Amino acid sequence: MKIIVKGIRGGSCVVDVQETTTILELKRKVATDINIPVAQQTMVLFGKTLQDDKTVGSYPKIKDGTKLYVAVKKPDTLNAALTRFLRQYYSDQQCTAIVDEFMKDFQNKVSNLSLDDLERIAKADMGSSA
Incomplete structure:
Protein backbone atom coordinates (compact mmCIF):
# COMPACT_ATOMS: atom_id res chain seq x y z
CA MET A 1 0.00 0.00 0.00
CA LYS A 2 1.09 3.57 -0.57
CA ILE A 3 0.94 6.09 2.24
CA ILE A 4 1.69 9.79 2.17
CA VAL A 5 4.12 11.17 4.72
CA LYS A 6 4.06 14.94 5.20
CA GLY A 7 6.54 16.90 7.21
CA ILE A 8 4.96 19.37 9.60
CA ARG A 9 7.54 21.93 8.45
CA GLY A 10 7.16 21.05 4.78
CA GLY A 11 8.28 18.29 2.48
CA SER A 12 6.39 15.14 1.69
CA ILE A 34 12.82 13.90 2.76
CA ASN A 35 16.13 14.05 4.57
CA ILE A 36 15.02 13.95 8.21
CA PRO A 37 17.24 11.73 10.38
CA VAL A 38 15.40 8.75 11.89
CA ALA A 39 16.31 9.78 15.45
CA GLN A 40 14.62 13.14 14.93
CA GLN A 41 11.35 11.76 13.51
CA THR A 42 8.09 11.36 15.39
CA MET A 43 5.41 9.73 13.22
CA VAL A 44 1.90 10.94 14.00
CA LEU A 45 -1.50 9.63 12.89
CA PHE A 46 -4.63 11.45 14.06
CA GLY A 47 -2.67 13.07 16.90
CA LYS A 48 -1.22 9.79 18.19
CA THR A 49 2.50 8.97 18.12
CA LEU A 50 3.33 5.73 16.30
CA GLN A 51 5.72 3.35 18.06
CA ASP A 52 8.91 2.24 16.26
CA ASP A 53 8.53 -1.45 17.14
CA LYS A 54 4.92 -1.72 15.90
CA THR A 55 4.01 -2.62 12.33
CA VAL A 56 1.88 -0.62 9.93
CA GLY A 57 -0.72 -3.40 10.22
CA SER A 58 -1.00 -2.89 13.98
CA TYR A 59 -2.58 0.51 13.25
CA PRO A 60 -5.97 -0.26 11.65
CA LYS A 61 -6.46 3.36 10.53
CA ILE A 62 -3.43 3.13 8.21
CA LYS A 63 -4.76 2.16 4.80
CA ASP A 64 -3.75 2.82 1.20
CA GLY A 65 -3.59 6.60 0.74
CA THR A 66 -3.44 7.44 4.46
CA LYS A 67 -1.58 10.63 5.38
CA LEU A 68 0.92 10.39 8.20
CA TYR A 69 2.69 13.40 9.60
CA VAL A 70 6.29 13.50 10.71
CA ALA A 71 7.28 15.96 13.40
CA VAL A 72 10.94 16.82 13.78
CA LYS A 73 12.39 16.54 17.26
CA LYS A 74 15.33 18.69 18.21
CA PRO A 75 18.40 16.54 18.70
CA ASP A 76 19.58 16.20 22.30
CA THR A 77 22.46 18.33 23.38
CA LEU A 78 25.52 16.51 24.67
CA ASN A 79 24.76 17.97 28.08
CA ALA A 80 21.18 16.64 28.11
CA ALA A 81 22.18 13.18 26.84
CA LEU A 82 24.91 12.82 29.48
CA THR A 83 22.58 13.96 32.24
CA ARG A 84 19.84 11.53 31.20
CA PHE A 85 22.33 8.66 31.09
CA LEU A 86 24.01 9.49 34.41
CA ARG A 87 20.70 9.87 36.28
CA GLN A 88 20.40 6.10 36.12
CA TYR A 89 23.41 5.81 38.44
CA TYR A 90 23.82 9.10 40.34
CA SER A 91 21.80 11.69 42.24
CA ASP A 92 20.81 14.96 40.54
CA GLN A 93 23.52 16.82 42.44
CA GLN A 94 26.19 14.27 41.45
CA CYS A 95 24.99 14.35 37.82
CA THR A 96 25.28 18.12 37.70
CA ALA A 97 28.82 18.03 39.11
CA ILE A 98 29.95 15.25 36.74
CA VAL A 99 28.39 16.86 33.65
CA ASP A 100 29.78 20.30 34.51
CA GLU A 101 33.29 18.90 34.93
CA PHE A 102 33.00 16.83 31.74
CA MET A 103 31.79 19.83 29.72
CA LYS A 104 34.64 22.04 31.02
CA ASP A 105 37.18 19.37 30.05
CA PHE A 106 35.48 18.79 26.69
CA GLN A 107 35.40 22.52 25.85
CA ASN A 108 39.05 22.85 26.81
CA LYS A 109 40.08 19.93 24.60
CA VAL A 110 37.97 21.09 21.64
CA SER A 111 39.32 24.64 21.85
CA ASN A 112 42.87 23.26 21.69
CA LEU A 113 42.30 21.30 18.46
CA SER A 114 44.18 22.52 15.43
CA LEU A 115 42.65 22.80 11.98
CA ASP A 116 44.62 19.68 11.00
CA ASP A 117 43.07 17.81 13.94
CA LEU A 118 39.58 18.91 12.89
CA GLU A 119 40.22 17.85 9.30
CA ARG A 120 41.42 14.40 10.44
CA ILE A 121 38.32 13.98 12.62
CA ALA A 122 36.02 15.05 9.76
CA LYS A 123 37.70 12.67 7.30
CA ALA A 124 37.56 9.79 9.77
CA ASP A 125 33.87 10.44 10.44
CA MET A 126 33.06 10.68 6.73
CA GLY A 127 34.92 7.45 6.08
CA SER A 128 32.92 5.57 8.72
CA SER A 129 29.57 6.64 7.32
CA ALA A 130 30.40 5.97 3.68
Missing part, protein backbone atom coordinates in the same frame (compact mmCIF):
# COMPACT_ATOMS: atom_id res chain seq x y z
CA CYS A 13 6.83 11.77 0.06
CA VAL A 14 4.84 8.72 -0.93
CA VAL A 15 6.11 5.50 0.64
CA ASP A 16 5.26 1.98 -0.44
CA VAL A 17 4.80 -0.22 2.66
CA GLN A 18 3.38 -3.59 3.62
CA GLU A 19 1.34 -4.37 6.72
CA THR A 20 4.46 -6.07 8.11
CA THR A 21 6.63 -2.95 7.71
CA THR A 22 7.64 -1.57 11.09
CA ILE A 23 7.33 2.11 11.86
CA LEU A 24 11.12 2.19 12.25
CA GLU A 25 11.52 0.83 8.70
CA LEU A 26 9.05 3.47 7.51
CA LYS A 27 11.13 6.16 9.23
CA ARG A 28 14.23 4.90 7.43
CA LYS A 29 12.48 5.26 4.08
CA VAL A 30 11.30 8.75 5.00
CA ALA A 31 14.81 9.71 6.13
CA THR A 32 16.06 8.92 2.64
CA ASP A 33 13.20 10.64 0.82
